[in-house]
Amino acid sequence: MINCFKMFSMDSRLLEIFLNSFTRILIPGLLVTIPLTIVAFFLAMIIAVVVAIIRFANIKILKDICRFYVWIIRGTPLLVQLFFAYYGLPKLGITWTSPFICAVLVFAFNEGAYASETIRGSLNSVSEGQIEAGYCVGMSYLQIMWRIVLPQALRAAFPSLMNGLIGMVKDTSLASNITVTEMFFVTRTIVTTTYEPLLLYLEVALIYLLFSSILSKVQTVIEKKLNAQVGK
Amino acid sequence: MSIIEIKDVKKNFHNLEVLKGVSFNVEKGEVVSIIGPSGGGKSTLLRCLNCLETYDSGSIKVIGEDLKEIKDMNSFRQKVGMVFQQFNLFANMNVLNNCIFAQTKALKRNKDEAKKIALENLQKVGMEKFINAYPNTLSGGQKQRVAIARAISMNPEILLFDEPTSALDPEMVEEVLNVIRSLVNKGLTMIIVSHEIDFVRDISDKIIFMDDGIVAESGSPKEIFTNPKNERTKVFLRKVIRN
Numbered sequence: 001m002i003n004c005f006k007m008f009s010m011d012s013r014l015l016e017i018f019l020n021s022f023t024r025i026l027i028p029g030l031l032v033t034i035p036l037t038i039v040a041f042f043l044a045m046i047i048a049v050v051v052a053i054i055r056f057a058n059i060k061i062l063k064d065i066c067r068f069y070v071w072i073i074r075g076t077p078l079l080v081q082l083f084f085a086y087y088g089l090p091k092l093g094i095t096w097t098s099p100f101i102c103a104v105l106v107f108a109f110n111e112g113a114y115a116s117e118t119i120r121g122s123l124n125s126v127s128e129g130q131i132e133a134g135y136c137v138g139m140s141y142l143q144i145m146w147r148i149v150l151p152q153a154l155r156a157a158f159p160s161l162m163n164g165l166i167g168m169v170k171d172t173s174l175a176s177n178i179t180v181t182e183m184f185f186v187t188r189t190i191v192t193t194t195y196e197p198l199l200l201y202l203e204v205a206l207i208y209l210l211f212s213s214i215l216s217k218v219q220t221v222i223e224k225k226l227n228a229q230v231g232k
Numbered sequence: 233m234s235i236i237e238i239k240d241v242k243k244n245f246h247n248l249e250v251l252k253g254v255s256f257n258v259e260k261g262e263v264v265s266i267i268g269p270s271g272g273g274k275s276t277l278l279r280c281l282n283c284l285e286t287y288d289s290g291s292i293k294v295i296g297e298d299l300k301e302i303k304d305m306n307s308f309r310q311k312v313g314m315v316f317q318q319f320n321l322f323a324n325m326n327v328l329n330n331c332i333f334a335q336t337k338a339l340k341r342n343k344d345e346a347k348k349i350a351l352e353n354l355q356k357v358g359m360e361k362f363i364n365a366y367p368n369t370l371s372g373g374q375k376q377r378v379a380i381a382r383a384i385s386m387n388p389e390i391l392l393f394d395e396p397t398s399a400l401d402p403e404m405v406e407e408v409l410n411v412i413r414s415l416v417n418k419g420l421t422m423i424i425v426s427h428e429i430d431f432v433r434d435i436s437d438k439i440i441f442m443d444d445g446i447v448a449e450s451g452s453p454k455e456i457f458t459n460p461k462n463e464r465t466k467v468f469l470r471k472v473i474r475n
Contacts, residue, residue, distance in 0.1 A: 132284055133320035133379075137334030137386055138310030147333070151324045230324060230366050 014199055021190050025183050025204055029211070032182040036100065037169050040107035044168075045161070047112030052119035052153075053145060066116070073113035079174050082106050086178040103175040111164050118160045122153035155226050162219040166212050173208075183207060233296065235260040235390065235421050236281065241290035243276060250276050251287065252445035258423065258438075260389075263416055265424045265432035268442040269468055274425045277442070278392050281423065282312040295389055310338055313383035317395040319375040321367040321382070327354065328363040331382045339386065346385075353381040357411045373404030377411050384415065391415070393424040429472050433457050441465045 051066045073081070086102045089095075096102040126149045134144035154161075176185035187204040191197050234257035243251040250273045258264050266274045279285040280292060283299055292299045295311055302308050321330050331350035335341045341349070354360045357377035367375055376396055383391055396412065397405045409431050415422065416435050426432050432439065432453070439456040441449045441464075449462040460466050 127318075127320070129316060129318050129320035130322065133314075133316065133322065134334075135284065135309055136282060136312075136314040137382065138306045138308075138338035139334055140306055143337055147337070148322050148324065155324070230368060 014196065017190075017194050017196055018199060018203060021187075021194075021200060021203060024190065025187055025200075025207060028181055028186045029183040029207055032100070032180065033169065033172050034211070036103060036107065036172050036175065036180070036182060037165070040104045040172075041111060041165050041168055043104070043108035044111035044115055044164070047108060048115035048119050049150070051112065051116035052123055053150075055116070055120050056123040057141070057145070069109075070113045070116060073110055078106075078110050078171060079177065081110060082174060082178050099175070099178045099180045103172070103178060103180050107168060107172065107175075111168055115157075115161055115164050118157045118164070119153060122157040123149060125156055126152045155230070158223060158226060159219070162215065166215050169211050169215065170208055234258060235262075235295055236423075237291075237293040238277075239291045241277070241280065241287045241292060243273075243280070243285070243287045250445055251280075253290065254442070254445070254447055255290075256440055256447055256450060258421060260421055261419050262437045263422045263424070263435055264438045264440060265426060265436040266440045266442055267426065267429070267432060267468075268448070272442045273445045274442050275394050278394050278423060278425050281390075281392060282309055282314055284314075306338060310334075310386055311388055312390045312392065313386055313388035314392045314394065315376070315379050315383055315396050317398050319367070319372070319379045319399070321375055321379055323367050326364050326366050327359060327370075327378050330367070330378060331385045334382070335385055350381070350385050353385050354378070356384075356414065357381045358407075371404060372400045373407045376400065376404075376408045380408075380411055380415075384420075388420070390421045390423070393422065393426065395425050395427065397426065397428055427472065429457075429469075441468070443468070 051069065054062045054066050082103065085106050086096060086099060130148055130152070131144055134148050139147075172180075172182055173184035175182055176188060179185070183204055187200050191200050194200065236258035238257070239255050241251050241254045242249070252273075254273070254277055266278065268274055276285055280287050280299070281294060283302065283305060287299075294308075297308060321327075322333065325333060328347070328350055331354060332343070332346045335346035335349060336343055339346075351360060351363070354363060357380055359374060359377050359381060362370065362374065362378075367378070370378070380396075393412065397408050400408060405428065409428060412422075412424070412431075413435055424432060424436070434453075436453050439451060439453050440447055441456060441460075441462070443464045449456060449460060449465045456465065457469065460469060
């Protein structure tokens with residue numbers, strides 16, 4: 001333990017690598033990891049809501065397509081999905097203008113499948129009486145879903161959905177495998193030139209931890225607001 | 233022409249026959265109460281009247297429309313309000329928005345007009361001080377009063393009450409019954425499923441006694457309560473009045 005402490009505090013070369021690499025890692029974090037996460041998660045939420053409502057409302061044929069989609073995505077590893085999309089699909093004529101776009105779509109469809117199950121569960125937890133009350137004041141099914149059931153379901157699903165978001169921040173490191181120059185990709189590059197894996201992987205881990213901690217904080221704040229909205 | 237015409241309505245839930253041929257009419261502006269033992273089909277019949285349940289055979293006509301042939305279900309339901317045992321206020325909206333929402337969305341009233349109507353009705357039910365409160369901060373009696381205000385804000389022609397006081401603590405029953413009493417004599421047709429025997433005797437024009445999926449007896453409150461003819465009515469009334 002003491003050796004470990006000495007290693008970081010006494011060695012000026014290590015300190016220099018640490019400081020130099022910090023911004024080099026943080027910048028792709030801010031410019032790639034965060035945008036990748038935000039865009040992919042946003043798309044994932046749209047997919048999840050649509051899939052969840054289709055399955056909740058029991059719409060023929062579409063519901064089977066959605067179930068198939070969730071089955072495939074949940075049943076295969078994310079890394080395999082990334083490789084399949086980026087290296088495999090071009091063989092079928094689907095080419096990517098950048099690995100970033102490919103990664104966004106893979107993460108969106110992956111998280112969309114998981115989140116759709118979370119939202120479907122929350123939709124089921126909204127009492128049938130809310131829907132009946134909506135019918136009894138003459139509203140259409142879509143109006144009831146959109147304005148009454150979905151807002152309540154999303155509030156209930158919020159903590160689990162944030163789980164998914166925080167998970168996705170970390171999972172974006174897998175995108176380094178398809179040449180997306182996000183934080184982990186850059187870190188690996190620096191390790192190959194400095195040969196300091198202990199320091200650098202610790203450093204990148206801390207930056208991921210920092211991002212996740214900020215999101216956890218954001219979650220707490222939003223949850224308080226959401227609860228205030230229903231008078232809790 | 234009666235505002236509600238029910239003819240020989242039958243309904244099964246799987247193998248259980250809940251309605252075994254129910255017939256009666258309700259005239260415009262009448263207050264009709266349906267009483268009878270639990271499991272007798274009262275709520276099921278009531279829920280058939282605004283198409284929350286379907287029926288297997290027979291016919292129901294409400295405001296001149298055959299329920300099996302309704303084309304625009306939403307505008308039909310705007311004319312038939314309902315108050316539930318479990319209140320069913322929209323949990324994600326405050327009291328005022330509960331009363332405004334459907335007015336603007338379904339009736340396409342403008343926001344100011346809808347608000348004015350909502351406030352008038354909330355005042356009628358004594359809930360005007362709670363317009364910003366959310367349903368989960370209200371007591372059962374308060375929720376039910378808001379639910380009534382929400383229903384009458386739609387200006388329905390018929391209002392259905394499905395055991396409106398059965399989920400309330402005893403001390404809150406009276407405040408809700410008083411609100412329902414205040415709605416009588418406004419030309420509004422009301423059908424009330426209730427176990428509050430004294431209340432229904434007071435306010436009803438007609439009592440329907442349902443047992444085991446049929447109308448066992450019907451008549452004015454005086455006929456039913458002072459001189460019941462059917463043996464099952466007598467047994468039921470002895471039980472509830474003794475309590």
